[in-house]
Amino acid sequence: MITVSGVVDRMGATLLRSRSATGLGRQVADVVIVEPGDAPSPGAGELLLGVAVTAAAGASALVRACAEHHAAGVLLKPPLAADPELRALAERLGTALVEVSSDAAWAQVTWLLRTVLDAAALSDSEVAEPRGDHGAAAGDLFTLADVVAAIVDAPVTIEDAQSRVVAYSARQDRTDPARVATIMGRRVPNDVLARFRSRGVFRKLSRGRSTVFVPAQPDGTLPRLIVPIRMGGELLGSMWAVVPGPVTAERALAFADAGPVVALRLLRWRATVDADSARHTEQVRLLLHGGEGWRAAAAELGCDSGRHRVVAIDAAGPQATPAAPGSPAAEGARLAMRQHLVRGIGRAPVVAELGGVLYAVIAQRAGGSGHDALRDSPLEPANPVALAVGTAVEAGELSRSREQAAELLGLLRAGLLPGVVAVWEESWSALVLHRLASAAARVDLDELGPLRELAAQDARHGTHHLATLYAWLRHPGDPRKAGAELGIHPNTLRYRLKRLHGVTDIDLTDPEVRLALVTQLTVRHWGRPGSGPLSAQD
Template sequence: MLGNLASGGPNAPYAARMVSVREVVERVGPTLLRDVWVPEACPAVADVVIAEPGVATSVAAGDLVLGVAAADVEDAVALVAHSAGRKAAAVLLKPPLAGKQAVRRAAKDAEIALVEVRAATAWAQLVWLLRTVLDAADSEAIDDSDAGAGDLFRLADVIASVVDAPVTIEDVNSRVLAYSARQDLTDPARVSTIMGRRIPDDVLARFRSRGVFRELSRGRQTVFVPAQKDGTLPRLIVPIRMGGELLGSMWAVVRGPVPEERAAAFAHTAPIVALHLLRRRAHEDARRRASAGVLRALLEGKVGPRKAIEELDLGEGPHRVVVVDTPGGDSADGEGLRLALLERISHGIGRRPVATELGGLLYAVVPDGHGPGSWAELRKALADLRLAAGSAVDVGELTRSRAEAEETLGLLRAGLLRDNAGSYDEVWTALVLHRTAAAAAAARVTEFGPLESLREHDRVHRTEYLATLYEWLRFPGDPRAAAAALRIHPNTLRYRMRRLLELVPLDLDDPDVRLALLTQLVVLRWS
């Protein structure tokens, strides 16, 4: 039998929501949900209802129906048929029912989405999160208070009383999300952590060297870290998990080993904090998606700067467009990496940069300078990736900065720059040479003179006369510098130049000859 969820039903306040089943699954995340089958015409979600035994159901169009009471395949198939008849958006079941062939076939035949709920997920927690997602979808601009930031600080105070010690709540990037007002026991590491809203790098390194984060990832309920020689007080740390995913951790500054009962009580608060963190993530995801959509439209020239300033909170002063080159292209691995980087850029680098995906690349708009979330900080944080920045411009000229960033990325991809990163104004010499080479190549300037003879000789005999001539012309009168650029001895350079001049008649004393040859060689090197 079926029943309705208290506060649910067709007239519930969520009836006008226009978020799709697929979007709901994405926003709650793979920690809790997996779409088994979703029809091509992905339905919109209106509300959440629970199927309970012994009570008549009130399933309406667009509902997410939670199969709490489905005990076997027969129950699950009946629930799918009933929900489809009422035009519900999806049926949510736990394994193994969601994966049974008969249930999947029933969902496909009835054209209703089927979603699997991870086995360890509590139904009450899921209802709370689903309602959070539906609520977040109703507003494009969500501030921190909507994400429960105040509640998280109040919760930190409650947890501090449970463990009888000052507490910080941190995410997986060691950023402080909330901390207790209680400050009776503290040390420089805690003060720096709260002031900087994240664990300082040197303190982080010390905890990492002691294996703290390795222990957190291994499923331990609590991790005790003794006092350190530098005066850092002991810590009792509790990981925050949901469905097997590590969401963050709670750190209590303690005087020494904590009694087992109190440590257990501290650990038992973790599921409550996990709910808050998942709710916060759902709100932040909604805000990030809204910002990404506005930024994408701005970079494509589809919205004006006034809307961008209002909705993206870019602040005053010039900004740069930064483009990040991600390996993997359009493959699943590439897409996964871009999503992870979007999360890292949007939430883990200083003042939140605005980022979006466009054409298989990541774009971020960051303030110029060296402050939080700036181009300088982003460049340092993503030093292992290839990224390029346009020049610093007003918001109304961000499309120009985007074009400049893409041109700079082209130089990086072609291996024409020494570093993995660069900005348009930094690499002006490379841009001049590249554009000159492109224009000269279109004029077919390499077809004149003896250059083709040298190219053919290098190809057939595996010599390096073109490279030798290029460096000789770049360093006039300085054979040592030219030889160093080629990584050969100066005598080897002189020998090559003698052999080169025996092959082709060149008057290298004529400045126009030198300039023409250098132009041709620039075309070969930079185009």
């Protein structure tokens, strides 16, 4: 762990400057960006970046929130950080106030802070467990990245086969926005990947090229020198150096010669990460299934206090055909879902893939709704994924929230709920109908009355008797709404009803007949396995 004072010292006076004499000894655990309109509610040990703070009142509120929640400190740009009243408030509350250079971009400051915190965390882990742990393996890679950067005289990243950043060297201030985005997001952004892919970079790497040089691009992306990392014919990843221009053959060869050494460390890192990932998945599984050991799992995952919700996530979206497990499409969907879970800087989400569904546990603020919980979490509802949100419960009842989320996800997949986000409390009417239909489907209600004959007519002649009858029963006496639901003119609806009466004798003036028919049609609409809603095409 590193203190606020240590962060300021490592970042240097050109970027950061202490503006208070108090709070500088607080331990820094994480970095959090305060977004526009956010009500600050930081965690203990977090550094708050006032990216959107432009007024004295907002700055004061941030300092007060920092003191109230025992956060590490507040970072602001001038003139706010130099305001005498704000400095006096910070001194009185014991809060560390740090000024960020007006010339520094917040994105640059954020990833430099992350570099300092990563280095401190790795140092701590190596002291605690000198060898054989995840931190030591990653620490070796960070050290190697610095060594390789000195060889090629350029800032370097080490990436795995999925273009996720494993380690990076110092001197990243000599790079471009694409590299900044890569380090902040811990993986190469999709648009940057697409540009390099269009230039054949990954094809060349896969074909065994020792080095690949990519010249500067029109959008301002600086040149890259890339080396594949291989072991036993397998492509483990790659090293990327941001260079000012073409590199001499001797320097490129020296860069490539570092590949086998990095490959050994990358294999070690991958083995430890796989073990950590398996342990994390097992802890989440215990928490979501409520078996023996859930209390220890909740404590380790940080879910042992307060209420939480379980979210079931489907990257394919509603009414999409799931990819076969293990296929490239399934793997791509899984990686896409995980990308959607991580946004910017903050706490890592509690997430695991169980039974082909990705589940995440998100905290619920007091008095908030399911949609509020999504907004407060690393999940992004605007992304093209289906999100099914269970009810808010204590840690011991998360298995119930998981079951609810799974049930809602099934309705979203079948197209029985609108949109791509479903919250348990807001979907009660659909759940009632679906459960009723599921129970009634077991007693073969279709065998009774005229419904079976109408369905046969639709199948043989392409008519729309069932859909027409269902729409009319849902909107009795209102052919405009019924027609709109089917996408037809009211007169067309009346014509279809007339044809329906010619097929079977139904007394639609009898309320019990109408109730029986709407029950049967509701069962068909909500309870047919693998089917969507009744439509004009049914």
